[in-house]
Amino acid sequence: MQLLECPPVTVIAGENAVHVSQLPSTWQDIARGTTSVGVSHPQSYVEMAQLFLYKLQHGDVDLFSDRPQLAHLIPSFSQLFTQLAWETLEFFGQDFLKHSYPNFAEILRDVESKGTEYADEVKVAHIGIDLFNEFGYELPASFYHVHLAPIYRDHVFEERALRFDQRDIEHKRAWDAILHAGKVFAIQMKVQSIASKYGFTYQHGCGCNSHLSSIDVSSGAFEYELSPEKRQRWIRSFLWTAWYEYALFAIVPNTSYLV
Template sequence: MTSMTSRTSTVLLNRSTWTTIDGEPAVALEHMPDSWQRIAQATWMTEPGVYTAMAQVFLAKNLGGHILFLERSDTQHLREAYCTGNGKLAWEAVYHYGEMFLPENYPDLSQLRHEVQCHPMQQTERIALVNIVSDLFDALGYDVPATFYWTFLHPLQRSDVFEVRSFRFSEQDLGIARQFDAILHGGYVSMLRRLIDSISSRHGFFIEHGCGCENHLAKLKPCDSSFDYRLPPEMRSKTLRAFFWSILEEYMLFEQRSATRLVYKSV
């Protein structure tokens, strides 16, 4: 953590380390986390250069308060505090996804399938969940971060895969709340959400995310049926780029958002 903090401070204070990409401010690649320097040369992703550039731009914009302080002259006295706070959170987001796009951090689905086949409880549902994620990987591969797949596999860690938990208030989930909740919120990029629901519906389930940041596996109701949806080839890149930008923002903002147990208060 010390190296992450010192590197952030260096980038923040020394604007000479910045560059531009397509006219937008960007942190120079050599000042990004080491993972992004590796990703920039990746052979396992479809658009490693574009994803790396987006991470560079995201970090620079949030280190510099790019929009807020250009458009509102009455906020100049807040600039230093904003850049310090948001810059730290943006660095954490960029650092996290840099790690999560490395191929060694993706789930071993064959191993997981073997493990759930040996699980005595809800075996059918657990196998279906692994199969859903396997189909998602076939469709999206390494063009979404490893946390995308780990998020949907998370109910396997529970004694009951249908248990509804709020990531923000579940003591068991506090360690993964930020990274998994970001994926679920970012997943509301509409075309990607349709793909996720389509694939899960073919296995008889939906992976649901409620307004209280709950996450659980849900059986299809008798009136529901499976449906087929595929990302139009011409929209795939734009959809996944939009998803990546969304999860960067969601991960950065998670710790700034307040929550209340009143959402769960009995009537």
């Protein structure tokens, strides 16, 4: 009789999760503390990665728990979503490495050196700096890159549809995932409150079109602070949402009709 080896299962917060050894190598390095990340409590992020991979690898989702008649589809689901979950964790593992983050001081110097006609770009650079001062390495590098993106467009108010514009083709999956994670309203409110101080608000539509809009600072600026008691929960929720949005990106039906 041949014994089959089953991959080890870990239990985290009462839920099944993969063992750390089953995660992409970057996450294993983060767990060991042998790579350069700035996250203050990396263990909680590693545990999220363990849960995320298990749930998609084993079809541990409401679709199957609520509809047992679909159980025969779990193997097909797992085959597809294991690949998508792996891609997601590989990307965000790299995205948390310190060298992936923008060099804010260099970006600010560059736009300031271009003169007064780049005043709006300078404001966007300051938004990026303020966001980093607020969230630091607790959010991935792509969070900052997408909010700095207006600097590199033809003008800061240019609207681009990430799914369809070839100029953003290499960023579209990650940036759109970050923008969709803005459904975690506490994080979205903080982003918009910071942008409002500079006379801007960020816009994002379901056609993956994103852009800055101008507002009247005197009437549009507002203050918003994350609740200290809920701050880490909101950050984890934002990250979890970004992960599943990244995983689902290629299978979400899209149409230029929305652009």
